[in-house]
Amino acid sequence: MKLDRFIRVAIAVVIALVFVVATGALLFITESALNVWDRLRAGPPAVLYTYIAVMVLLATGAVWLALRLVVKQKVAPTKASDAMSRSDIKARLQQAEAAGVDVSDARSELRDLAARQASGAIHLCFFGEISAGKSSLIKALVPDANVVVDVVGGSTEDVRHYRWRNNIGTEILLTDVPGTGGHAEGLDEIATEEAKRSHLVLFVCDSDLTRAELAAIRTLLAFDKPIILVLNKADRYSPDEQATLMQKLLQRIDDLGAAAGRDHVVAVSAGGESEVIEQRADGSEGTVRRERAADIGVLIVAINRLLGDDTQPLDARRERAVFQITAEKLEVAEGEYRLQRSEQIIRSATRKAVVGAMAAVSPGTDILVQGYIGTTMTQELCKIYGAAPRDLDIEEFLSMGQSRVGRALPLSMAVAGNGLKAFPGLGTVVGGLAHAVAYGLIFDALGRSLVLTLARHGELVPEMAARNFEEGISEHLEAGVRRIAKMALEEKSD
Numbered sequence: 462m463k464l465d466r467f468i469r470v471a472i473a474v475v476i477a478l479v480f481v482v483a484t485g486a487l488l489f490i491t492e493s494a495l496n497v498w499d500r501l502r503a504g505p506p507a508v509l510y511t512y513i514a515v516m517v518l519l520a521t522g523a524v525w526l527a528l529r530l531v532v533k534q535k536v537a538p539t540k541a542s543d544a545m546s547r548s549d550i551k552a553r554l555q556q557a558e559a560a561g562v563d564v565s566d567a568r569s570e571l572r573d574l575a576a577r578q579a580s581g582a583i584h585l586c587f588f589g590e591i592s593a594g595k596s597s598l599i600k601a602l603v604p605d606a607n608v609v610v611d612v613v614g615g616s617t618e619d620v621r622h623y624r625w626r627n628n629i630g631t632e633i634l635l636t637d638v639p640g641t642g643g644h645a646e647g648l649d650e651i652a653t654e655e656a657k658r659s660h661l662v663l664f665v666c667d668s669d670l671t672r673a674e675l676a677a678i679r680t681l682l683a684f685d686k687p688i689i690l691v692l693n694k695a696d697r698y699s700p701d702e703q704a705t706l707m708q709k710l711l712q713r714i715d716d717l718g719a720a721a722g723r724d725h726v727v728a729v730s731a732g733g734e735s736e737v738i739e740q741r742a743d744g745s746e747g748t749v750r751r752e753r754a755a756d757i758g759v760l761i762v763a764i765n766r767l768l769g770d771d772t773q774p775l776d777a778r779r780e781r782a783v784f785q786i787t788a789e790k791l792e793v794a795e796g797e798y799r800l801q802r803s804e805q806i807i808r809s810a811t812r813k814a815v816v817g818a819m820a821a822v823s824p825g826t827d828i829l830v831q832g833y834i835g836t837t838m839t840q841e842l843c844k845i846y847g848a849a850p851r852d853l854d855i856e857e858f859l860s861m862g863q864s865r866v867g868r869a870l871p872l873s874m875a876v877a878g879n880g881l882k883a884f885p886g887l888g889t890v891v892g893g894l895a896h897a898v899a900y901g902l903i904f905d906a907l908g909r910s911l912v913l914t915l916a917r918h919g920e921l922v923p924e925m926a927a928r929n930f931e932e933g934i935s936e937h938l939e940a941g942v943r944r945i946a947k948m949a950l951e952e953k954s955d
């Protein structure tokens with residue numbers, strides 16, 4: 462009780478003291494300020510204004526410094542899905558190219574678009590699962606074309622264009638692409654990309670839509686593609702079955718948010734030939750080829766309606782879709798570039814850590830916090846990923862990492878010692894060398910866990926990066942040991 466009272470009195474005394482000091486300071490500052498103000502007003506105005514300007518500059522500088530230290534600067538990443546204008550995409554390409562990113566894929570996409578726009582042709586892409594009858598439909602529209610049609614799925618293996626003119630003489634290119642869902646690798650991507658580049662997609666199916674088909678339609682809609690859903694092989698269904706199926710298809714694409722009018726879902730028969738087994742008059746059996754009648758009138762009407770007289774809006778939509786593809790390609794290239802550059806940065810930091818540890822007579826364990834290598838590596842990696850962390854965050858991350866290094870060092874030493882044994886002719890491993898490899902391994906693991914965090918979150922979240930470092934350390938140590946042991950031996954022999 463007595464102690465409590467004593468503390469209260471002490472606090473009261475401190476408050477009184479603070480009050481006296483604060484009042485004194487306030488009086489002092491006010492007096493000095495008024496003094497200076499009076500003198501300035503008495504003097505020439507130029508001095509007054511210069512004085513004010515200097516004060517404003519100093520205050521701005523102080524605020525800027527404080528903000529830089531405390532406030533996170535978040536660089537908003539540009540997403541490929543954001544709508545982009547031609548100048549946006551060109552600016553992004555130039556910027557990326559200047560940074561050293563390989564933008565050739567993205568550029569060739571824009572070159573292709575320019576060539577297509579110059580030709581003025583409208584591209585209609587027949588897209589769908591294998592054997593749905595895409596090539597057959599093209600053959601029905603352009604009977605003279607040399608289109609490959611086969612009962613065996615996967616007959617179309619590349620992208621081909623066929624010329625067709627509609628009733629008002631519009632120059633149209635019908636694009637046949639490989640069917641999706643086949644076994645050949647990479648064909649689905651080729652087909653999907655080509656569909657995204659077209660003005661209009663004729664999504665061909667031959668029954669109710671599967672989960673994969675629904676997903677494909679969703680992808681195309683994300684690129685703002687106008688779609689006509691074509692139910693082919695209608696000859697295989699009775700009128701009742703066909704009506705039920707059409708109702709279902711209309712509902713499905715309505716659910717997906719696509720235009721689901723009568724013009725957007727049509728039932729057709731591509732025709733073509735089929736082989737049937739027939740019994741001859743003498744009782745023997747034989748295969749004969751039968752022509753199937755084509756019935757694609759509704760498809761032609763739907764295409765003509767959708768194209769309309771003015772193809773300008775379709776052109777604009779196609780252009781935006783291609784910009785989106787370009788941006789996605791650029792993002793992939795940027796991702797590869799980042800990985801490559803991060804690898805270089807981590808290697809260089811690791812090498813410095815190895816060299817530093819070998820030079821030290823007895824290397825300390827506080828290498829992460831004291832050394833500049835950790836700070837520089839963190840800053841450089843953040844820059845590559847467009848993150849601008851506060852200095853405080855970098856410090857926090859390194860000191861959190863440091864506390865984990867203490868625990869990881871014995872493991873790291875053991876892995877390093879083991880790794881060095883793999884190099885013949887070394888004899889008994891020198892302690893200093895094992896130490897150097899152990900430090901190198903720690904930097905390597907630190908860099909890799911940081912890259913993981915940056916790639917996932919786009920910014921340096923100290924706790925998360927430190928946790929990634931802790932969780933991934935044993936895996937990273939094992940993965941890097943041969944490389945870093947070799948690096949240390951090279952340095953030693955230099």
Ligand SMILES: Nc1nc2c(ncn2[C@@H]2O[C@H](COP(=O)(O)OP(=O)(O)OP(=O)(O)O)[C@@H](O)[C@H]2O)c(=O)[nH]1
Pocket residue numbers: 590591592593594595596597598609610611612613614615616617618638639640641693694695696697729730731732733734735753
């Ligand atoms: N019954 C019936 N069969 C059809 C119809 N259209 C196409 N077929 C048959 O379906 C099979 C596949 O036709 P394709 O035109 O090669 O199909 P595709 O979609 O181009 O196939 P891939 O190029 O392999 O993806 C062939 O045996 C065609 O004869 C149709 O309207 N009715």
Ligand SMILES: [Mg+2]
Pocket residue numbers: 595596597609610616617637638640
């Ligand atoms: Mg085909």
